[in-house]
Amino acid sequence: MSREPLPLTALPAPELLSVVIPARDAAALLPRQLAALGRQDYPGRWEVVVADNGSTDDTAATALRWADRLPNLRVVAAPARTGINHARNSGAVTARGDVLVFCDADDTATPGWLRAMARAAGTAHLVGGYPAPYTTANHHARSWRTPQPRDRLPVALDYLPFAMGCSLGVRTDVFHALGGFDESYAGGGDEVEFCWRALLADYTLAYAPDAVMRYHQREHLGPLVRQAYGYGNGDAHLMRDFRAHGLPAITPATAARTWLQLLRRLPELTDRERAGRWCYDAAFRVGRLNGSIRYRVPCL
Structure with missing residues (x-):
């Protein structure tokens, strides 16, 4: 039996948003996401942290080329352990914002994504946006996976809702209270585990339907x-x-x-x-x- 999300709580509006991007061998894809972040219409203060998870290509150098086009962009090294959760945690440790917003290197944020995530962050401890599936070449790939619901957050295993890691926000104090992401999860269940642990600790989770992230489908x-x-x-x-x-x-x-x-x-x-x-x-x-x-x- 699934459990309903807990009632939302009024929280202070974020003073500084930290956009954290875990990346590994993403030099070819990362510029598309960074360019999308450069088109954000969010009027508040924010920063970008790229966590390089031991890349063997020019991921770090590629990210730094955008330092003059994105606010307070910096790259942090996260080579100690392979895995998206280790990269997320490494980026979060150096972030200065009171709200952390996670996205992926191979997706592209729509212009209103960050503004919508910030607005929702004032209503709940965790927020999740909408991952709109897209492909660049193979249109058949659009039917290979069932898209996430448009009117609500997805529910995993008929249990609790969760926010996909490609568009997940969390209050920084809550993130640290939870101990960050569980780094034993790699390749599946990583963001689900984090959200469920938060809900079971009585934190709240809100859906930000206007925070649209273009989620790149696997095409091969x-x-x-x-x-x-x-x-x-x-x-x-x-x-x-x-x-x-x-x-x-x-x-x-x-x-x-x-x-x-x-x-x-x-x-x-x-x-x-x-x-x-x-x-x-x-x-x-x-x-x-x-x-x-x-x-x-x-x-x-």
Whole structure:
């Protein structure tokens, strides 16, 4: 049974926003996001922190080229541990703002994104924007994943809502009270775990529908399959950590129906548009299977 978000609480308007961008080998993609941030219409004070997670390309140098076009932009090194949560935590530690706003290097913020995130940050401890899916070349990829709901935050595993890490804001004092992101999560469940932990600690989470982040869909099967596998593995990790807090179990009957449906959908592999969706769903299920073994929980 899902739990409803807690009532929103009036909070002070942010005095300084810190936009934190975790990045690894993102030199080719990062300029698009930085250019989008340069077009923000937010009138308040803000800064940009790029956390370089041990890149082997020119990610850091690429980011610094934008220092004269973005407010107080700086790059922090985060090579100690590979993973998006380590990069997020490293960036947050050096941030000076009273509100942290996280986004990804391979997406692009719409002009009103930061303004909408700031406005919502005055209503709740955590906020999440809307990830609008887009592709640059392969239009078939738009159907490979189910888009997030437009009128609300997504709910994972029929339990609690969460904000996607590509558009997630949190009060800085709350971030530190929670101990930041759990760095044992990598490739799936990372932002879900953070939001759920916050909600279970009685912090509030609000949706900012006007904070639209253009979320770049994976357009090739290899990256798509790796992403889906990570998400499935992450679900099992979440099941291990939150089943004692009321996360509903996945019944054997439900798991069996899901795998049977996947087998029945095998003919989709002959259709170019639907093949990607089948591959995504299959990789996701295999990730759950692996996670069930790894974390010793039933999450099939």
